[in-house]
Amino acid sequence: MRRTPFKVVLINPYELGRQPFALAEPAAWLKREGFAVSCLDLSLQKLDPEILEDAGLVALYVGMHTATRIAVAALPRIKQLAPKAHLCFYGLYAPMNEALLRGLGVGTVLGGEVEPALVSVGERLRANGTATGTQMSQSEPVISLGRVAFEVPDRNGLPKLASYAHLVLPDGSTRVAGFAEGSRGCKHRCRHCPVVPVYQGKFRIVPADIVMQDIRQQVREGATHISFGDPDFFNGPTHGMRLARALHEAFPDVSFDVTIKVQHLIDHAGLLPELRRCGCLFITSAVEAVDDGILRHLDKNHSSRDFDRAVALTREAGIALAPTFVAFTPWTTLEGYIALLARLVELRLVESVPPVQLTIRLLVPAGSYLLQIPGFKEKLKAFDPGLLGYPWEHADARVDRLQQEITAWVTRSEQNGVARRDVFAGIWRMAHEAAGLAAPQLAGNLGSPIPRLSEPWYCCAEPTDQQLQSF
Numbered sequence: 334m335r336r337t338p339f340k341v342v343l344i345n346p347y348e349l350g351r352q353p354f355a356l357a358e359p360a361a362w363l364k365r366e367g368f369a370v371s372c373l374d375l376s377l378q379k380l381d382p383e384i385l386e387d388a389g390l391v392a393l394y395v396g397m398h399t400a401t402r403i404a405v406a407a408l409p410r411i412k413q414l415a416p417k418a419h420l421c422f423y424g425l426y427a428p429m430n431e432a433l434l435r436g437l438g439v440g441t442v443l444g445g446e447v448e449p450a451l452v453s454v455g456e457r458l459r460a461n462g463t464a465t466g467t468q469m470s471q472s473e474p475v476i477s478l479g480r481v482a483f484e485v486p487d488r489n490g491l492p493k494l495a496s497y498a499h500l501v502l503p504d505g506s507t508r509v510a511g512f513a514e515g516s517r518g519c520k521h522r523c524r525h526c527p528v529v530p531v532y533q534g535k536f537r538i539v540p541a542d543i544v545m546q547d548i549r550q551q552v553r554e555g556a557t558h559i560s561f562g563d564p565d566f567f568n569g570p571t572h573g574m575r576l577a578r579a580l581h582e583a584f585p586d587v588s589f590d591v592t593i594k595v596q597h598l599i600d601h602a603g604l605l606p607e608l609r610r611c612g613c614l615f616i617t618s619a620v621e622a623v624d625d626g627i628l629r630h631l632d633k634n635h636s637s638r639d640f641d642r643a644v645a646l647t648r649e650a651g652i653a654l655a656p657t658f659v660a661f662t663p664w665t666t667l668e669g670y671i672a673l674l675a676r677l678v679e680l681r682l683v684e685s686v687p688p689v690q691l692t693i694r695l696l697v698p699a700g701s702y703l704l705q706i707p708g709f710k711e712k713l714k715a716f717d718p719g720l721l722g723y724p725w726e727h728a729d730a731r732v733d734r735l736q737q738e739i740t741a742w743v744t745r746s747e748q749n750g751v752a753r754r755d756v757f758a759g760i761w762r763m764a765h766e767a768a769g770l771a772a773p774q775l776a777g778n779l780g781s782p783i784p785r786l787s788e789p790w791y792c793c794a795e796p797t798d799q800q801l802q803s804f
């Protein structure tokens with residue numbers, strides 16, 4: 334008699350509306366080893382009792398803060414629906430929150446190049462036969478950075494590509510977007526970045542033929558744009574350009590977007606025109622601040638003026654730049670926040686910045702390299718397990734109040750479909766009011782809309798009540 338295959342359920346709480354590589358890649362590995370794998374994407378699906386009831390292993394992917402908060406909120410219900418399952422959290426935010434997760438009954442915590450460890454956990458559980466997975470302790474390393482032999486991601490068990498975030502062009506037309514990863518990790522060590530405590534300055538390449546096979550299967554599903562999720566597409570510029578050329582050669586009409594840091598945009602400026610010719614529509618860049626002191630605290634390795642240079646270089650190449658920011662930090666003053674807004678006006682980038690970027694508050698998770706700044710930890714409150722971080726209060730209460738008011742304004746505006754420039758005008762007025770200043774008239778060319786994804790990029794925003802209750 335044939336034995337029922339051991340059942341693994343992979344869950345994605347949220348990943349910016351992307352069809353997650355981080356589920357599709359482990360799914361391919363686990364299926365190859367004979368596991369019955371189901372995927373659930375809580376951004377589009379609900380926890381399904383039928384799928385979960387006989388699961389032996391439930392693994393939740395936590396690649397961002399928002400996803401971790403949702404996963405923790407969903408855990409009691411998952412335990413109820415999958416009472417015999419061994420619980421695993423994997424992804425950047427799992428090792429950082431290891432102690433807290435273990436306290437919640439999570440048996441395995443994995444970060445980095447996780448696929449071999451996920452297979453190993455599944456195999457040990459399968460070999461245990463009737464022993465319930467909840468009793469098995471972890472023998473796999475919490476962080477693995479060894480090179481893995483990537484498989485073509487198995488996207489069959491995920492919701493259809495067309496139901497995920499799509500590309501929105503300035504004329505309002507949309508394209509189905511696919512999501513590929515050409516590398517994981519990063520060779521830089523920006524202090525506030527969640528990649529750093531796990532990858533510690535290393536990055537790992539996904540071979541170009543695997544990436545291309547993944548792109549091919551998504552183009553067959555209707556993708557006419559590919560969003561590369563690499564933390565930095567130019568960590569390995571040769572590899573990045575190989576991918577861009579291969580994509581363009583195979584699918585000349587398919588466009589793409591990438592994330593590249595300011596320093597790399599300047600160092601590899603000569604590659605930008607070809608990146609554009611290959612179909613790159615926009616580049617997301619973690620600028621974070623326009624204040625050199627704050628940039629030094631974050632160890633960003635670029636200056637405020639480098640940002641101007643990156644804007645000029647991408648414009649020259651015909652690629653739109655979508656800068657992202659950590660708008661509120663303990664070092665942000667009201668004048669500094671106004672200076673950030675003024676710089677966006679000066680650089681004609683008002684339409685290029687999703688309003689949520691102007692609300693982001695510095696998150697200090699457990700294990701953050703920010704805690705290495707002398708005297709910084711002393712300024713923080715005790716770790717808050719609900720927040721999954723160390724809360725902080727600004728020395729100037731007006732800054733915290735402004736952040737709350739702007740967050741509420743942006744949330745309300747997005748719910749009501751208010752245009753970016755009108756949301757910005759509200760933020761402009763509120764920031765000046767908070768500083769007791771008259772807001773100058775916003776006049777002149779504020780910039781034009783740029784191509785964007787229908788769900789904006791961010792890594793540490795608070796989950797909405799709807800996200801925390803949607804499963």
Ligand code: SF4
Pocket residue numbers: 519520521522523526527528529564565594619
């Ligand atoms: S912020 Fe970007 S460049 Fe800096 S460590 Fe993170 S991924 Fe790398």
